[in-house]
Each structure stands twice: as C-alpha cells, then as structure tokens.
Amino acid sequence: MGHERPRQLEDVSKPRRTAVLGQRGGIVQFLLFASFALNMALQYAQRGPWRDYRHGEVSYIMLSLAAKSGLAWLIFANVLRT
Numbered sequence: 001m002g003h004e005r006p007r008q009l010e011d012v013s014k015p016r017r018t019a020v021l022g023q024r025g026g027i028v029q030f031l032l033f034a035s036f037a038l039n040m041a042l043q044y045a046q047r048g049p050w051r052d053y054r055h056g057e058v059s060y061i062m063l064s065l066a067a068k069s070g071l072a073w074l075i076f077a078n079v080l081r082t
Contacts, residue, residue, distance in 0.1 A: 025074040025077075028070055028074070029067075029070070029071060029074065032063070032066060032067040032070055032071075033067055035063055035067075036060070036063055036067075039056060039060060039063060042056070043056035043059075
C-alpha cells in the first residue's frame with residue numbers, strides 16, 4: 001500500500017504515433033477537400049462524363065459523403081487533437 005512505484009515520465013525523444021497519424025490525417029483531409037475543386041473544374045469545363053450535369057452533382061454528393069466520413073473517422077481515432 002505504501003510501497004507504490006513512482007510514475008515514470010513519458011519519453012519525449014520518441015515520436016508519438018498519433019503525431020504521425022495526424023500528419024497523414026491532414027494530408028487525407030486536404031486531398032478529399034481539394035477533390036471538390038477538381039470536380040468543379042471538370043464540371044465547368046464539361047470534360048468527359050462531367051458534360052452531364054447530373055454526373056457532376058452525384059460526384060459532389062459522393063465526395064461530400066467520403067470527406068465527412070473520413071473526417072469523422074479521423075476524429076474518432078483521436079488523430080486531430082489540438
């Protein structure tokens with residue numbers, strides 16, 4: 001009871017796993033949200049399947065679902081800590 005081991009300090013020389021995941025999470029977030037601009041440019045230029053208005057709008061819906069889902073998983077994994 002009175003013989004508890006002292007708590008050890010955390011070794012700060014080793015990089016934290018969450019810091020590495022946080023960098024990757026930021027890259028994933030950037031790529032997902034940058035894809036909205038690519039979709040907009042392709043829709044504006046009417047290239048390929050983006051000539052059809054519906055294809056562009058369905059792409060926005062799918063990108064939105066993927067980006068929000070990815071952001072939720074990053075938050076759930078506690079990667080985006082401040």
